[in-house]
Amino acid sequence: MSPQAMRAPGIPMQSDxxxxxxxxxxxxxxxVTEAIDSCLAxxxxxxEIILVDxxxxxxxxxxxxxxxxxxxxYIYQDNQGPGVARNRGLDAAKGEFIxxxxxxxxLHEKKIEICLAVFRERPDLSVIYTHYxxxxxxxxxxxxxxxxxxxxxxxxxxxxxxxxxxxxxSSSLCRTGALRAVGGFPADAxxxxxEDWDLFLRLALRCRFHGIDQRLVxxxxxxxxxxxxxxxxAYGRLRTIKNARHYGWDSCxxxxxxxxxxxxxxxxxxxxxxxxxxxxxxxxxxxxxxxIYPPEAKQxxxxxFYARFLPPQSLAITQAAAxxxxxxxxxxxxxxxxxxAMGAEREPKSPP
Numbered sequence: 171m172s173p174q175a176m177r178a179p180g181i182p183m184q185s186d187x188x189x190x191x192x193x194x195x196x197x198x199x200x201x202v203t204e205a206i207d208s209c210l211a212x213x214x215x216x217x218e219i220i221l222v223d224x225x226x227x228x229x230x231x232x233x234x235x236x237x238x239x240x241x242x243x244y245i246y247q248d249n250q251g252p253g254v255a256r257n258r259g260l261d262a263a264k265g266e267f268i269x270x271x272x273x274x275x276x277l278h279e280k281k282i283e284i285c286l287a288v289f290r291e292r293p294d295l296s297v298i299y300t301h302y303x304x305x306x307x308x309x310x311x312x313x314x315x316x317x318x319x320x321x322x323x324x325x326x327x328x329x330x331x332x333x334x335x336x337x338x339x340s341s342s343l344c345r346t347g348a349l350r351a352v353g354g355f356p357a358d359a360x361x362x363x364x365e366d367w368d369l370f371l372r373l374a375l376r377c378r379f380h381g382i383d384q385r386l387v388x389x390x391x392x393x394x395x396x397x398x399x400x401x402x403x404a405y406g407r408l409r410t411i412k413n414a415r416h417y418g419w420d421s422c423x424x425x426x427x428x429x430x431x432x433x434x435x436x437x438x439x440x441x442x443x444x445x446x447x448x449x450x451x452x453x454x455x456x457x458x459x460x461x462i463y464p465p466e467a468k469q470x471x472x473x474x475f476y477a478r479f480l481p482p483q484s485l486a487i488t489q490a491a492a493x494x495x496x497x498x499x500x501x502x503x504x505x506x507x508x509x510x511a512m513g514a515e516r517e518p519k520s521p522p
Contacts, residue, residue, distance in 0.1 A: 267343055298342070
């Protein structure tokens with residue numbers, strides 16, 4: 171069945187719907203109060219704030235209970251990652267809609283109001299996402315932000331063809347029923363990055379999305395961002411594409427294209443494992459990439475050979491050798507193709 175055929179029919183909304191704002195946090199004591207304050211400042215007044223403390227050790231719990239009291243619902247759990255924490259909040263939510271917000275981000279005061287207005291006009295929608303403004307670590311100073319990603323009606327295939335999720339989780343307002351129908355975020359505690367990509371793919375199979383090109387979220391850029399963990403990010407993107415084999419891909423691309431994409435995810439994960447010192451794991455995933463996509467098997471076997479004997483600092487040498495081998499076996503893409511040679515993204519450089 172095609173993604174379009176599975177999409178849910180329109181659902182009327184209440185006149186003044188309750189919105190549950192779910193904030194997962196782990197050791198974000200210095201930022202989380204600004205996130206909460208932005209929720210309390212919403213012009214849509216019928217909101218509940220659910221703060222899921224994912225095992226913080228920096229005194230977050232005491233600070234929040236003293237400062238906010240019963241203005242938020244505080245839930246503590248052992249550290250299991252942001253996806254599991256959001257699911258805990260989803261289980262506790264009473265609202266008709268869910269607004270996710272990362273603990274280091276902030277909402278524009280009219281964010282929820284503007285999104286709900288679109289839901290009133292479009293009862294067929296289940297997910298609304300918006301543009302956002304990146305800000306410096308002070309939470310105020312604007313920094314360069316890319317253009318808005320406006321998807322077509324074929325959002326599932328567009329999401330699947332990308333190398334990661336381009337919908338900011340904090341920008342999304344979703345129907346609670348839709349989130350629960352797809353099971354929320356992945357329940358695996360090891361799935362700590364790209365879990366949003368997996369969720370939005372499953373939602374896109376059965377729901378209609380709408381994008382608003384207004385910067386209604388402030389995304390803080392700082393030195394301790396979860397999204398900057400390259401090893402976890404590579405693992406999460408690999409898991410998402412492996413899962414997509416079961417979600418359905420044949421209406422979006424050929425088997426050869428899907429296998430090339432999956433092999434690229436194994437390859438990139440192998441590179442970061444090698445950089446992290448896990449040579450055995452790196453060799454395993456290089457071998458998986460070679461098996462899944464034979465046209466690039468020779469290059470990937472060369473990577474596996476070097477990973478067995480050389481330290482990660484030799485990665486640049488290995489990449490040069492792989493490029494030389496690629497020239498010997500002939501180019502398989504036209505000279506005008508500007509995609510990275512190994513697939514979905516540029517390979518990490520070796521550390522100095």
